[in-house]
Amino acid sequence: MIRVDFENRIRIAEASGGEPYKCFQCGTCTVNCLLGDVIPVRRNIRYVQLGVLPSNDGIWKCITCNFCRSQCPSDVDIAAIVRGIRYLNYEEKRSPEELNEILWRVYEEGNPLGSPRGERFSWLQTLTSNSNPDVVIYTCCLAAYDKRGQQVLTKLINVLQSAGVEVGVFRDGSCCGDIVYHIGDDYFYEELVNENAEKLESMKPSVVLTVSPHVYHNLKNLYPRYNAKISVPVMHHTQYLYELLNDGKLKLGRLENKVTYHDPCYLARYNGLTEEPRGLIEAVDGVEFVEMLHNKYETLCCGGGGGGIWTENMEARRATRDRLNEVTEVGTNTLVTACPYCIRMFEDEAKVTGQDIVVYDIVDLLSMAIE
Ligand code: SF4
Ligand code: SF4
Incomplete structure (x- = not known):
């Protein structure tokens, strides 16, 4: 009882x-x-x-x-x-041991993978600005250490520079704290986010730009709850690129493709950003856009949120597979999204299931279409 x-x-x-x-x-x-x-x-x-x-x-x-x-x-x-x-x-010390290991990696190396702190941006060759840039990009750990994420970040910098934007990268930063928050270590989270916010502010950007919806959600909605204040606008890259498009600064050419779009949960459901990515896709001449059954606020999930991407969460793969099946149901093999977690989860699972599905970040698409 x-x-x-x-x-x-x-x-x-x-x-x-x-x-x-x-x-x-x-x-x-x-x-x-x-x-x-x-x-x-x-x-x-x-x-x-x-x-x-x-x-x-x-x-x-x-x-x-x-x-x-x-x-x-x-x-x-x-x-x-x-x-x-x-x-x-x-x-109450009742969380799985695997999660303590992840926390330790963030504490020691500043990322949940445990990759060396010094290698976060050692690969980045593209020239970026260090003083008073228009935007400072805050990448997530996956975008910094994973080869596919690195590709997207490099393309984003190129696309922004093609529109005349002075780009800086938050090289001093570490994990935004997303996984620490989901595990529930509030003391560590507070310490981490205040340190990140202080370092970000010292770069004096006009805008902080995020590649990941998870970083966006943390910076915009969770940091203020822990008194980590960022005094300039925080934007997801799809928002900023859409503004550049509407201002006539982002020039797009033609590209023949039939694509669908997966709304990342933390972009669409948590933050209501659904029109900007669609606006960008539909601005590419020659692209045919088809909507999946679950979209916008009622989007499905890639399975990577809440720590799913960093843990042995085999059940989460069910969500990934269900979403991939919706892609093929609308008669395309090109899935566009706007989140490093989604790209990693979908690409991995498509390999496992043998589905011929190409996964793009919106930046991949725009990079092929810039004039
Ligand atoms: S769906 Fe029903 S049971 Fe579930 S949280 Fe909402 S009210 Fe409660
Ligand atoms: S995994 Fe299930 S319980 Fe958890 S947020 Fe998603 S739908 Fe809700």
Whole structure:
């Protein structure tokens, strides 16, 4: 029998921003969860309402996509509840050992891969500005250390420079803290984000530009909650490039292709950025754009969020495969997206399943189309 623990109830509700009390236990989230049979979503929320802290595997398998929220009749921010539960489990030393290892890598080398700090940008040959640039790019760790991410970053710099933008790169930065936040180590997160914000500010940019929706979400929405203030606008690259296009500074040529677009969860669902990427794709003459069944606020997930990309989360691959199947259903093999995690997850899974799907960042597409 479960006894109501009133004190714990308040503690968990506070850690989850009061979200559990919006839930009336209809179960729609459990039915719609992209990893439904692994995560007892409704039951976890019920436990929280009763003041019992869940610590099942599902809590750590959740990819924080919040697709469940998009289907919930009460608009409960379920990912916020998951994060609250993780935070309290972490405080009680009940998180999986694998995650402590990741935290240690971020602490030691400034990235969850554990790659040497000094190699973060040693590969970057393209000339960038160090003093008062128009934009400073804050890449995610995957874009800095993964070869495919490095390609996208190099192309982004080239596309921006073709539009006359003075580009700087945040070379001194480390992990934005996304994975630290999802694991629930708030003390480390606060220290990390304040250090990052201070170093960023010292570059005096007009705009901070992110390649990853996860970095964007952290800088824009989470840093202020931990008093890490960034005094200039933070923009995702699709937003900034769309502005350049509308100002007539980004000139695009012709490219024959039929493509579809995957909205990254942290761009579309968390931050409402859905029109800018579509505007950029449709601005390329000769490109035929087709929409997948799940799109914009109701997008599916690549499986990489919430720490999914850094852990042995085989269940998350189910979400990746479901999305790839939607790509082929609309009669194209070209999937465009705007997130380094999505590119890595989709490319890996397409190799495993043998699907002939080419995955582009929007920057890949624009780089082929610049005049
Ligand atoms: S769908 Fe919303 S209201 Fe229904 S059980 Fe899930 S969180 Fe609660
Ligand atoms: S956030 Fe995604 S993985 Fe987590 S419970 Fe909701 S639908 Fe499932």
